Amino acid sequence: MTQGKTGTELAEPPKKPVTVSINGNAYRADEGECLLTVAERVKIPIPHFCFEQSLEPYGACRLCMVGVVHHGKTVMETACTLRAKEGLTVLTDTPDIVKYRTILFELYLAEAPKSAVVKEMAARYGVTKTRFLRRVDTGDPLGGACILCGLCVRVCNEIMGAGAINFINRGPYTVVNTPFTEPSRDCYGCGACAAVCPTHAVSLEDRGGERILHSWSETKVPLSQCVSCGKYFAPAALEKSVLSRIEPPLRDDLEGLCPACRAKKLAKKEILAATGGDPGDA
Amino acid sequence: MTGVFDRAAGEVAGQKKILPGKPRIAVGLATCGIAVGGEKVYERLQEIIKKTGVDISLAKTGCIGYCREEPLVNITIPGKPLVILHKVTEEDAEGIVEAVKKGTVPYKKALCRVPSWDHVTGTVITYGNGFDEIPLYADIPFFKHQKKVILRNAGFINPEDIDEYLAVGGYAAAEQALTRMDSETIISEVEKSGLRGRGGAGFPTGMKWRITRDAPGAAKYIICNADEGDPGAYMNRNEMESDPHMLIEGMIIGAYAIGAKEGLIYIRAEYPLAIRRLVHAIGEARALGLLGKDIIGAGFDFDIRIATGAGAFVCGESTALVASIEGRTGRPHPRPPRLTDPGGGLWGIPSDLNNVETWCNIPVIIRNGSGWYAKIGAEKNAGTKVFSLVGKVDRVGLVEVPLGTSLNTIVCDIGNGGAQGKKVKAVQTGGPSGGCIPVRLFDTPVNYESLNAVGSIMGSGGIVVMDEDTDMVDIARYFINFATGESCGKCVPCREGLRHTLILLNRLIARKGTAKDLETLALLADTIKNTSLCGLGQSAPNPVLTTLAYFREEYDALVKP
Ligand SMILES: Cc1cc2nc3c(=O)[nH]c(=O)nc-3n(C[C@H](O)[C@H](O)[C@H](O)COP(=O)(O)O)c2cc1C
Ligand code: SF4
Ligand code: SF4
Ligand code: FES
Ligand code: FES
Numbered sequence: 089m090t091q092g093k094t095g096t097e098l099a100e101p102p103k104k105p106v107t108v109s110i111n112g113n114a115y116r117a118d119e120g121e122c123l124l125t126v127a128e129r130v131k132i133p134i135p136h137f138c139f140e141q142s143l144e145p146y147g148a149c150r151l152c153m154v155g156v157v158h159h160g161k162t163v164m165e166t167a168c169t170l171r172a173k174e175g176l177t178v179l180t181d182t183p184d185i186v187k188y189r190t191i192l193f194e195l196y197l198a199e200a201p202k203s204a205v206v207k208e209m210a211a212r213y214g215v216t217k218t219r220f221l222r223r224v225d226t227g228d229p230l231g232g233a234c235i236l237c238g239l240c241v242r243v244c245n246e247i248m249g250a251g252a253i254n255f256i257n258r259g260p261y262t263v264v265n266t267p268f269t270e271p272s273r274d275c276y277g278c279g280a281c282a283a284v285c286p287t288h289a290v291s292l293e294d295r296g297g298e299r300i301l302h303s304w305s306e307t308k309v310p311l312s313q314c315v316s317c318g319k320y321f322a323p324a325a326l327e328k329s330v331l332s333r334i335e336p337p338l339r340d341d342l343e344g345l346c347p348a349c350r351a352k353k354l355a356k357k358e359i360l361a362a363t364g365g366d367p368g369d370a
Numbered sequence: 371m372t373g374v375f376d377r378a379a380g381e382v383a384g385q386k387k388i389l390p391g392k393p394r395i396a397v398g399l400a401t402c403g404i405a406v407g408g409e410k411v412y413e414r415l416q417e418i419i420k421k422t423g424v425d426i427s428l429a430k431t432g433c434i435g436y437c438r439e440e441p442l443v444n445i446t447i448p449g450k451p452l453v454i455l456h457k458v459t460e461e462d463a464e465g466i467v468e469a470v471k472k473g474t475v476p477y478k479k480a481l482c483r484v485p486s487w488d489h490v491t492g493t494v495i496t497y498g499n500g501f502d503e504i505p506l507y508a509d510i511p512f513f514k515h516q517k518k519v520i521l522r523n524a525g526f527i528n529p530e531d532i533d534e535y536l537a538v539g540g541y542a543a544a545e546q547a548l549t550r551m552d553s554e555t556i557i558s559e560v561e562k563s564g565l566r567g568r569g570g571a572g573f574p575t576g577m578k579w580r581i582t583r584d585a586p587g588a589a590k591y592i593i594c595n596a597d598e599g600d601p602g603a604y605m606n607r608n609e610m611e612s613d614p615h616m617l618i619e620g621m622i623i624g625a626y627a628i629g630a631k632e633g634l635i636y637i638r639a640e641y642p643l644a645i646r647r648l649v650h651a652i653g654e655a656r657a658l659g660l661l662g663k664d665i666i667g668a669g670f671d672f673d674i675r676i677a678t679g680a681g682a683f684v685c686g687e688s689t690a691l692v693a694s695i696e697g698r699t700g701r702p703h704p705r706p707p708r709l710t711d712p713g714g715g716l717w718g719i720p721s722d723l724n725n726v727e728t729w730c731n732i733p734v735i736i737r738n739g740s741g742w743y744a745k746i747g748a749e750k751n752a753g754t755k756v757f758s759l760v761g762k763v764d765r766v767g768l769v770e771v772p773l774g775t776s777l778n779t780i781v782c783d784i785g786n787g788g789a790q791g792k793k794v795k796a797v798q799t800g801g802p803s804g805g806c807i808p809v810r811l812f813d814t815p816v817n818y819e820s821l822n823a824v825g826s827i828m829g830s831g832g833i834v835v836m837d838e839d840t841d842m843v844d845i846a847r848y849f850i851n852f853a854t855g856e857s858c859g860k861c862v863p864c865r866e867g868l869r870h871t872l873i874l875l876n877r878l879i880a881r882k883g884t885a886k887d888l889e890t891l892a893l894l895a896d897t898i899k900n901t902s903l904c905g906l907g908q909s910a911p912n913p914v915l916t917t918l919a920y921f922r923e924e925y926d927a928l929v930k931p
Binding site for chain 1: 699701703704706854855856858859860861862863868870873890893894897901902903
């Protein structure tokens, strides 16, 4: 867990409106706002893999490079780490950026040859081939689609607080997995990693009363069964952790119900109350 | 407080150890000396002295840096010059003691004599005259062109005895700073001296101190970067092993100026002797009231702790270093926040990080004044710099010269050109990520800007010499291989780009490459340099880019037409 502030928090306090220029057009932004967010809002495409609003800027994918114009000189910086301020002037497609971005995309195409997302994004920037040797790893639990953006690791550690997965090895041998590539005992099975993964590399499935995280060393997490309808609805550990954190606690009579049954029960109660029926055994 | 600091008493005690009024034999025992058998020489001497009962004082010193001539032994006979013996073996011990007993030295083993030695911070130790047949220190070509400021005590004093440091003016600067100077005066002295960080980037030290001091919040940390991960670089190791108090004194002054109560030395675990000597020196300093509460009675509290790193090259990078101390994975993060920013330093507290040698420059700046210091070296590159001169050079060793000295002076005058009479072809400066500079550019002055202009870097001061037999493409492959293994894996240009650079180089060397591959190689190297997240990736392609620029014909020869 880092003690640092998240991307949004950093942008928060001043809220002073400023004008920034992107590709020659002026846009309003809040002072301190992340430039990548500003660009997304005004629909100027800047490719990126490792940015997520709720996390600190990470600066790893290097795709979001823009040219910052300052005193007539253009310096490349990552848009995710760039903060809006009055007069900030950036260009998203200078010849240098186009040149370097092409190589970066080619590196991604070679690193994650199985990723449709990478292929699509690269193609949008005119890159359809790679000069570099493609990785072939038939046994890769991430199916040859991971580009090591670190989002799954960060979400698991910083947001969920589970710390079930991390980087293993370093340099070109880096992979993401559970410690010692053994099934994790810390994993909630929440699936936040899969949800956040830009290349849909994380594979998990619900089978019977279990959620199986294929990518994370086949970690198996038991699912809670609804006491009313009998459906499996959420990983048990996650349910427990969430229940322990809500204030005031969930009413006893709603415990063990899946969201659908919970809603049904609440609705029924409301109706009975409105029609003067007896809510006691609802 | 453990004791009232009495510098004068220590100074007198220390001078009695350096000039004991009887013969003294001191063996150079830094890692280098130990590696070539210095310890055995020491033990043998100890045995003989004990057995024969002669009245000789036996001591350890650090290292004067002439690696090729190790093990080195100093002999001091009262009234005579200090004599440095070289390539001393166990078998020589008997003869040495015999000669010393007769008031002389074994001439055949003598490298040079030192009638008096200027310890720069105000103390000159006068040994004496005589032994005229032995060449003077100042006439030895390896020493002649050097200027010893940082290494002023290395090889002369016992690094495990604080008295000997006090004897040569040690801690006078700290005393002066803490009792007679305020933070502002010290910082402006450091600024005026022109000192720039010796860790590689050359950031002005005084300015970094000022930024840290003025950062919000009362708590500050100072950190010493002793990671020294470049293969072939060992300046910092020798500085700590030969004169650990110089570093501690620099940190005390810095802490006082910045307002830090705690300092950390981040040192690689592969430096056990340096760690031992630092731990010992910190203990000695605490015992004398130079660390701890109410230092020198000046009402200032400061202490130093040691943090050991696992020796990953990238952990020398500032943000990775902090992550590593905090127990996180040593991976860089984008700056800002910088270490000096609130939230960015160690445990989120604004921190000043400086290289070992940067700290070592502080006592002499305070003692002799910024004006004195600024006159050494070159425009915007004040002071001296210690280099490790290694590779295919005749005289391997640690060399200290004013910044701005030409490569020619370092490699040819001091290093005497190629080993075994071979012709020198190029040098690589700045460690694994420096560039290769061809011989025709050897009039390049060694300063931050000129090295950058020829595609290389100062780095921490490694100079690797290559001779006519060296294959430059293979050299590039060697360094790329190193960098690939040291990449932390966070960002794609470095992680994947270096891997493919290595693949391309291997293909070329196997003579399977094409002209197209050469083109890709150049473009890829350029991309890595310009898009990587941290300094490792940003500089790792330098060996490729410079060999492509200066030795293109060697690449072309590998490519099928
Ligand atoms: C990959 C990498 C390795 C580094 N290794 C070291 C090192 O071993 N020692 C060091 O002092 N600085 C090293 N640095 C530089 C530090 O990040 C930092 O700039 C320096 O310690 C600051 O001190 P200075 O201002 O005294 O030079 C390294 C930088 C990078 C990018
Ligand atoms: S699995 Fe997905 S989220 Fe995790 S590092 Fe790889 S690409 Fe990023
Ligand atoms: S440049 Fe290399 S060492 Fe630096 S962050 Fe990127 S991958 Fe890690
Ligand atoms: S989004 Fe900016 S570096 Fe990845
Ligand atoms: S001889 Fe000691 S450092 Fe080289």
